[in-house]
Amino acid sequence: MLRVLIIGAGFMGQTHASIYNSMDEVELVSIVDKDKEKGEKFAKEYNCLYSEDLLDNFNSETIDFVDICLPTFLHEEYIIKASEHVRYIICEKPITLSINSLENIFQVLEKNNTKLYLGQVLRFWEEYVNAKNIYETGRLGKLRYIEADRLSEPPSWSSWYKKASKSGGGLFDLHLHDIDFLVYLFGKPVTVYANGIKDENDAWNFVNTSMTFNGNVIASIHGIISMSENYPFTMKLCMVGDDASYEYEMKAGKNLENRESAVRRASVYSKNGIEEIVTYGVDAYKSELKHFVECINENRDSEIVSLKSIKNTMQVMEAIKESLEMGRIVTLGAGI
Ligand SMILES: NC(=O)c1ccc[n+]([C@@H]2O[C@H](COP(=O)([O-])OP(=O)(O)OC[C@H]3O[C@@H](n4cnc5c(N)ncnc54)[C@H](O)[C@@H]3O)[C@@H](O)[C@H]2O)c1
Numbered sequence: 564m565l566r567v568l569i570i571g572a573g574f575m576g577q578t579h580a581s582i583y584n585s586m587d588e589v590e591l592v593s594i595v596d597k598d599k600e601k602g603e604k605f606a607k608e609y610n611c612l613y614s615e616d617l618l619d620n621f622n623s624e625t626i627d628f629v630d631i632c633l634p635t636f637l638h639e640e641y642i643i644k645a646s647e648h649v650r651y652i653i654c655e656k657p658i659t660l661s662i663n664s665l666e667n668i669f670q671v672l673e674k675n676n677t678k679l680y681l682g683q684v685l686r687f688w689e690e691y692v693n694a695k696n697i698y699e700t701g702r703l704g705k706l707r708y709i710e711a712d713r714l715s716e717p718p719s720w721s722s723w724y725k726k727a728s729k730s731g732g733g734l735f736d737l738h739l740h741d742i743d744f745l746v747y748l749f750g751k752p753v754t755v756y757a758n759g760i761k762d763e764n765d766a767w768n769f770v771n772t773s774m775t776f777n778g779n780v781i782a783s784i785h786g787i788i789s790m791s792e793n794y795p796f797t798m799k800l801c802m803v804g805d806d807a808s809y810e811y812e813m814k815a816g817k818n819l820e821n822r823e824s825a826v827r828r829a830s831v832y833s834k835n836g837i838e839e840i841v842t843y844g845v846d847a848y849k850s851e852l853k854h855f856v857e858c859i860n861e862n863r864d865s866e867i868v869s870l871k872s873i874k875n876t877m878q879v880m881e882a883i884k885e886s887l888e889m890g891r892i893v894t895l896g897a898g899i
Pocket of ligand 1: 572574595596601633635656682720723
C-alpha cells in the first residue's frame with residue numbers, strides 16, 4: 564500500500580483525492596493546505612489527516628509520495644521542499660513558468676535522487692491516445708496539417724489564476740496542454756510564430772500559435788481562456804494526412820464541469836468513408852494517476868511523461884512567449 568500526502572485542497576486536490584480513494588493500492592493519509600477551513604473540510608470528506616505545514620507530516624507519518632496540487636507559482640518551492648523528504652513526487656501541470664525555474668527543479672531532483680511525475684493529462688486522454696496510435700500506425704498517410712483548439716471561460720474558483728505571474732495566464736494554464744501534446748508526438752517544432760491579446764494582468768489569454776515541424780508538417784493551435792459566459796469548455800484536435808484525417812471534438816460544461824456527460828466525438832475520414840472511433844469514457848485523470856502509481860510501485864521513471872519531454876515542452880513555451888512579446892518568428896532549429 565502506497566501512502567500519499569496531497570498539498571492543496573482545491574479543485575485538482577479534490578479530483579486527485581477522489582481517484583486515490585477509489586484505488587486499492589493507495590492510501591490518502593494527509594492533506595496540507597494553508598487555508599485551515601478548506602483543509603479540515605477536505606480531511607473530513609476524504610477521511611485523512613490535515614496539517615497547515617508540510618513539514619509536520621514527515622516526522623510522524625510514513626509518506627511514500629507527495630502529490631502537489633498548488634497554484635502554479637508555488638510548484639518549484641514545494642517540489643524542492645518535498646524532495647528533501649520523499650523519493651516520489653506527482654505534480655500538476657504546468658510544472659513551472661520558466662526554463663530557469665525548470666532547470667533549478669531538475670538539479671534538485673537529481674541531487675536528492677527524487678523521481679517526478681507531471682500531470683500532463685492529454686497524454687492520457689483517450690481520444691488523444693487514439694490520435695497518437697492512429698498517426699503512428701500510418702493510417703493517416705503523410706501528415707500535412709494539425710489544428711488543436713482549447714477554449715474556456717476563465718477559471719472561476721480561485722483569484723490567483725488571473726495573475727500571469729502566478730498562473731502564466733491562458734498561455735501556460737490552457738494553451739500549454741495542446742503544445743505539450745504536439746511536442747510529445749512530434750518533438751520540438753522548427754519554427755514558432757504566435758500572436759495574441761494580453762490583458763491588464765500581463766496574461767496572454769487569447770493565443771494563436773503556428774508551428775512548423777520537421778517534414779513540413781504545419782500546426783495551428785488556438786488557446787482562449789477568456790471565452791464569454793456560458794461558452795462550453797471546448798477541445799478539438801484535427802490531424803490531416805494524405806490518406807485520412809482524424810478529428811476529435813469535445814464540448815463540456817463551464818470549466819470542464821460535467822465532463823462525464825460531455826459531447827465527445829472522434830472520427831477518421833478517408834476514401835473508405837467515415838469511421839466513428841469507439842471510446843470507453845475512461846477518465847484521463849484516473850489513467851494518469853494509475854500510471855504514475857504503477858511507476859512508483861516499480862521504482863521507475865514515466866516513459867509517457869519523461870523529464871526530457873517536459874523540458875522540450877518548456878523550451879517551446881518559451882519560444883511562443885518570445886514570439887508573442889516580440890512579434891516575430893522564433894526558430895528552434897531543425898531536428899531538435
Ligand atoms: N490537469 C488539469 O487539467 C488541471 C486543471 C485545473 C488546474 N490544474 C493545475 O492544478 C494546480 C492547482 O489548481 P487548482 O485549480 O486546484 O487550484 P485551487 O486554487 O483550486 O487550489 C489550490 C489550493 O492550494 C492552497 N494553497 C495556496 N497556497 C498554499 C500554500 N502556500 N501552502 C499550502 N496550501 C496552499 C489553497 O488554499 C487552495 O486550497 C495548478 O497548477 C493548475 O494549473 C490542472
